[in-house]
Amino acid sequence: MTADLFEGIADEGPSREVIAEGAVLLRGFARPFEQQLVTVLRDITAQAPFRRMITPGGHQMSVAMTSCGNCGWVTDRAGYRYDATDPQSGKPWPAMPQWLRQFATEAAEEVGFPGFLPDACLINRYEVGSRMSLHQDKDERDLGAPIVSVSLGLTAIFLFGGMKRSDTPRRFRLLHGDVVVWGGPVRLAYHGIAPLADGEHPLLGRQRINLTFRKAR
Ligand code: MD6
Numbered sequence: 001m002t003a004d005l006f007e008g009i010a011d012e013g014p015s016r017e018v019i020a021e022g023a024v025l026l027r028g029f030a031r032p033f034e035q036q037l038v039t040v041l042r043d044i045t046a047q048a049p050f051r052r053m054i055t056p057g058g059h060q061m062s063v064a065m066t067s068c069g070n071c072g073w074v075t076d077r078a079g080y081r082y083d084a085t086d087p088q089s090g091k092p093w094p095a096m097p098q099w100l101r102q103f104a105t106e107a108a109e110e111v112g113f114p115g116f117l118p119d120a121c122l123i124n125r126y127e128v129g130s131r132m133s134l135h136q137d138k139d140e141r142d143l144g145a146p147i148v149s150v151s152l153g154l155t156a157i158f159l160f161g162g163m164k165r166s167d168t169p170r171r172f173r174l175l176h177g178d179v180v181v182w183g184g185p186v187r188l189a190y191h192g193i194a195p196l197a198d199g200e201h202p203l204l205g206r207q208r209i210n211l212t213f214r215k216a217r
């Protein structure tokens, strides 16, 4: 009873917000790891730099991407897929550090998806004005596994729609250190990111970085 009374009042520590059935926003869950995350991002992007890829339709994405783990997500004129090799270097993607995989496992466990072992981490970089149009994440083999998404840097507006592209999305602010875990019934919901508003983040400057952990194969 007392615990219920104080829920939503205390503003210390992580809190959770339910976006939809199977989609939970863990406010500030990644904050304790921000320095480690920035270090690991620097290491990964030194080996596999951010690049703006071309969609199958021939458009260059406004978001720049890279990956780490056993496979990475790529798009080109041939389509979308997961590949063990970075097409830009011809080498395997940088490894996913063990602590980082463990972090994703714990975030998933926190909202009721135990035993999540991601093999891919897709990393997106948004500059001011970059956006991600409404899409479904359906290139992963096992759609029963959740996705864990970490937001760093500038605040973004996450658009969360329905099972049809035409469903009007609801809007959620994703702040530095926020983690979204989603799986189950809404795993195939349409979602995206509104054009990034200008700002200056103390740790990351004029950009937003998003990491999404997936079981791709
Ligand atoms: C982003 N995120 O936050 C884009 N997909 O920059 C996604 O597209 C996404 O956050 C699947 C699950 C969680 C996500």
Ligand code: FE
Pocket (backbone or CB within 6 Å): 135, 136, 137, 191
């Ligand atoms: Fe997505």
